[in-house]
Amino acid sequence: MHIAIIGNGISGITAARHIRKHSNHKISVISSETDHFFSRTALMYIYMGHMRYKETKPYEDHFWEKNRIDLVRDYVHSINFKGKKLQLKNQEISYDKLILAVGSTPNKFGWPGQDLDGVQGLYAYQDVETMEHWSKDLKHAVIVGGGLIGIEMAEMFLSRKIPVTFLVREKSYWNGVLPSEESAMINRHIEAHHADLKLSTELKEILPDKNGRVRAVITNKGEEIECQFVGLTAGVHPNINFLKDSELALAKGILVNEYLETNIPDVYAIGDCAQMQNPRKGRRPIEAVWYTGRMMGETVAHTICKKKTVYNPGIWFNSAKFFDIEYQVYGDVPAKLPEDYKTLYWEHPEGNRAIRILYHKNTNEVVGFNLMGIRYRHEVCEQWLANKTHIEEVLQHLSLANFDPEFYSTYEKDLVQKYNQQNGRELVLSNRSSTDAVAFFLGKNTQSKADIQQGMKRNLMLGILLILLSFILPFLFTVKLPIMIVSGLLVGLGIGLLLLSFSQRQVLSGLE
Numbered sequence: 001m002h003i004a005i006i007g008n009g010i011s012g013i014t015a016a017r018h019i020r021k022h023s024n025h026k027i028s029v030i031s032s033e034t035d036h037f038f039s040r041t042a043l044m045y046i047y048m049g050h051m052r053y054k055e056t057k058p059y060e061d062h063f064w065e066k067n068r069i070d071l072v073r074d075y076v077h078s079i080n081f082k083g084k085k086l087q088l089k090n091q092e093i094s095y096d097k098l099i100l101a102v103g104s105t106p107n108k109f110g111w112p113g114q115d116l117d118g119v120q121g122l123y124a125y126q127d128v129e130t131m132e133h134w135s136k137d138l139k140h141a142v143i144v145g146g147g148l149i150g151i152e153m154a155e156m157f158l159s160r161k162i163p164v165t166f167l168v169r170e171k172s173y174w175n176g177v178l179p180s181e182e183s184a185m186i187n188r189h190i191e192a193h194h195a196d197l198k199l200s201t202e203l204k205e206i207l208p209d210k211n212g213r214v215r216a217v218i219t220n221k222g223e224e225i226e227c228q229f230v231g232l233t234a235g236v237h238p239n240i241n242f243l244k245d246s247e248l249a250l251a252k253g254i255l256v257n258e259y260l261e262t263n264i265p266d267v268y269a270i271g272d273c274a275q276m277q278n279p280r281k282g283r284r285p286i287e288a289v290w291y292t293g294r295m296m297g298e299t300v301a302h303t304i305c306k307k308k309t310v311y312n313p314g315i316w317f318n319s320a321k322f323f324d325i326e327y328q329v330y331g332d333v334p335a336k337l338p339e340d341y342k343t344l345y346w347e348h349p350e351g352n353r354a355i356r357i358l359y360h361k362n363t364n365e366v367v368g369f370n371l372m373g374i375r376y377r378h379e380v381c382e383q384w385l386a387n388k389t390h391i392e393e394v395l396q397h398l399s400l401a402n403f404d405p406e407f408y409s410t411y412e413k414d415l416v417q418k419y420n421q422q423n424g425r426e427l428v429l430s431n432r433s434s435t436d437a438v439a440f441f442l443g444k445n446t447q448s449k450a451d452i453q454q455g456m457k458r459n460l461m462l463g464i465l466l467i468l469l470s471f472i473l474p475f476l477f478t479v480k481l482p483i484m485i486v487s488g489l490l491v492g493l494g495i496g497l498l499l500l501s502f503s504q505r506q507v508l509s510g511l512e
Contacts (some may be wrong), residue, residue, distance in 0.1 A: 002026040003304065004086060004095035007075050010290055012101030013037040014297025016069050022305035027068070028093060031088070032075035034125050036061060041290060043128050044152045048159045053125075081264050089414055095302060100243075100254055101297070102389070104236035104272040104288050106149075113206025117213040119230040122153050131156070133230050138162050142217050142227040142237060144203045145234030146173045148320045150213070153231045154195050155323055164454030165225055167203050167217070177342075179335055182372055185351060186322050193323050205231055236288055238273040251275055253286050258310045260300045268303075271294035282316060282332055289318060315385050317378060325352060328420045328427075330381040331368035333358055342369065346415045348373070355415050359391040366394050371403075374411065376401040379442055395419055397430055400441050432465040463498040 003019055005012045016027050033236035042056040064071050074088040079098070086093045106121025108114050118134045120127055131153075141157050143150045146168035154164045170176065171191060172183040190197045203219040209215040216226045238253035249255040249263040253275030260268050271293035275285045292313055302309040320327045334358065338341055342361050347354040353373035359366045365388040369381050380401040384394050398412040416429045470491045 001096045002028065002094065003097045003099065004093060005029045005099040005101055006086070007031060007101030007103055007271070007273075008033065008071070009040060009101060009103050009271060009293065011293035011297040012035075012099065014294045015099050015101065015270060015301050016297075018298050018301030020067050020069060022301060024068075025305070026070070028070045028072055028095075029090070030072040030074055030076060030093070032073065032089075033433075034456050035071060035073050036064070036124065040123075043122070043125065044156050047131055047156045047360055048276050052171050072143055072426050076242070078242065079246060081267065084266070098268070099300060100262075100267065100269040100273060100295075101271045102239045102273045105239045106232050107235045107237055108232060109234070111206055113202055113208060113214065114232065116206055116208050116230075117211075118228055119206055119214050119232065121232045121236075122149050123236065131229075134159045135160065135162065140165070140225075140227045141231060142167060142225055143227040143231040143233055144217075145232065146170055146234060147233055148174075149236075150233035151190075151320075151322050152232065153233055154190070155194075156303070158193060163194075163196070164188065165227070166198060167201045167219060168197065168199050169202045171200050173197070173199070175334055179333070179345075179370070180358065181345060181347060182327075182354060183335075185347070185354060186374060187323070188351060189323055203230075231418070238275070238286065240273060251285075259308050259310055260296060261303075268300050270300050276311075280313070283313060287313070291317070315382050317382070326371075326373060326375065328371040328376060329369065330376070330378065331358070331366070331385045333368035333370045339439050344415065344419050346411065348411065352410065355411065357391065357394065357415075362390070364391045365389065366391055375403040377438065380438065383442065391419075392425070394429055395427055395429070397441075397492070399430060400438055418461065445487060460498065463493075463495070466493050467495070467498075 003151050004235065005028065007014055008029050012029060012031075016029050019025060019027055021298075036057050037059065038056040039058060042051055045051040046053055046056065072088070072093070074090055076088055078087045079085075080087065080349065082204070084095050084098070086095065086098075102477070104123060106123055110242060113119065120130055122128070122131070135157075138157075140163045141153075142165045143153050144167045146166065150166065154166065157164050160338050166173075171188045172180065175183040178186065187199070198219070201223075203217055205218040206214050207216045207218065207224075214228060214230050215225050217230060218224050240250055243250060243254070247264065253273050254262060254269035256262055256269050256274050257277055260274060262269055272286070272288040274282070277285075279285045290438060295313055296311060299309050315331055317328070317330045319329075337358075340361050341358050343356060343358050343482055344483055345354065345356045354370070355372075355374060356370035357366060358368040358370075366384055368385070369376060371472045377400070383389075384401075395412075395416050398415065402410055402412060404410065415427050416427050419425065432437050471491050
């Protein structure tokens with residue numbers, strides 16, 4: 001059987017890898033973008049000089065031949081679904097099963113001048129190449145749209161000290177996703193990085209110079225801003241224009257069922273281009289997110305090679321970076337708080353870190369976490385959300401979630417203190433937990449509390465006995481040098497057992 005995959009992004013490549021794990025089917029991956037799979041999230045670091053293109057490739061070039069995955073660098077013009085043939089620019093390919101992983105393309109809204117030289121989005125590898133080309137004499141860039149790609153593009157230009165103006169139609173940055181406090185934090189952070197942030201401002205027109213390159217933009221407020229580059233980062237949409245005259249069922253994206261099957265037999269769609277006909281509760285029909293593309297690729301491989309498998313994305317999560325502020329979200333944290341939700345929000349006095357936990361008013365079960373500048377463990381938060389854990393139980397064991405590097409300041413006590421002040425409670429945060437305590441919580445450590453407690457006592461007693469023995473031995477033997485060496489070894493071993501006992505005590509403390 002021949003399986004053709006159009007698109008070599010994370011979803012298409014994950015599908016190819018897992019099909020190979022489960023079968024010996026012939027696999028062809030077709031893409032006109034690059035010869036090999038690369039990390040799309042690392043594109044910005046190529047421009048910034050932190051990485052070279054070859055360092056963004058997760059697999060060595062010989063990996064594909066070794067795993068019998070044929071890479072075809074070509075463009076698909078049309079698909080004959082009835083005849084199961086792909087019409088490429090330079091050849092025709094027949095298939096038995098087809099996976100459409102064709103990704104997204106940047107939005108354009110019919111602005112005058114949107115196709116001028118120096119006007120583009122940031123999605124494909126070629127976009128970084130053209131950004132590099134237009135940056136040679138670039139004095140000022142305008143970025144249209146207040147999202148994650150816009151922030152990346154701004155950071156790229158500012159790394160080269162190229163001034164940037166943001167045009168954001170909303171009253172606050174990304175306030176359709178972030179609650180007001182977090183959105184205000186990002187506003188401040190953008191301005192602190194010396195970007196000119198113009199809120200409640202829209203692009204009206206892009207003006208050309210005599211050579212057909214952008215020379216300025218005009219806003220809806222009548223302001224003319226000189227620039228030589230315009231970044232269009234007002235979202236993306238599924239890349240399905242080449243499919244619109246086909247028999248494939250389309251809406252905003254390619255419509256798929258819970259098995260990622262389209263309306264045409266043996267044709268699947270995954271990743272940014274796929275639109276779920278019946279999305280799970282709390283999930284969007286189209287989710288242009290890296291991890292969902294990866295999960296879809298793995299799911300469709302199981303369906304094709306083993307047994308039909310329902311796509312289950314689990315609890316919503318996402319992560320991003322706003323210059324220096326890392327952002328994580330787990331579960332349901334809408335921009336506007338529903339009436340049946342309560343929120344616990346703490347912000348650092350410096351205004352660059354925050355923790356938000358949402359929970360139900362009536363049941364007190366936790367429904368979502370927002371982290372700004374602080375890292376929490378995905379698995380721990382997911383388990384609390386899946387188990388509908390009470391807010392007070394979460395707060396008392398919040399140290400289990402913290403995933404910041406060693407020696408970083410922690411702020412869980414501040415959050416617990418704020419909850420106590422708001423609710424007249426006297427909750428106490430458990431001790432900072434070790435990795436053993438986290439493993440125990442997640443069920444990865446099969447030892448019971450009684451086993452750990454027994455081992456702690458045993459190690460404590462044995463450690464004390466070894467240290468005592470090290471002091472007694474010199475009085476029992478006359479040969480001093482060998483005895484002193486043995487005594488030193490016993491002291492070291494005894495101290496090691498005492499430290500192990502202390503570590504086990506910390507594990508138990510974290511579980512109480």
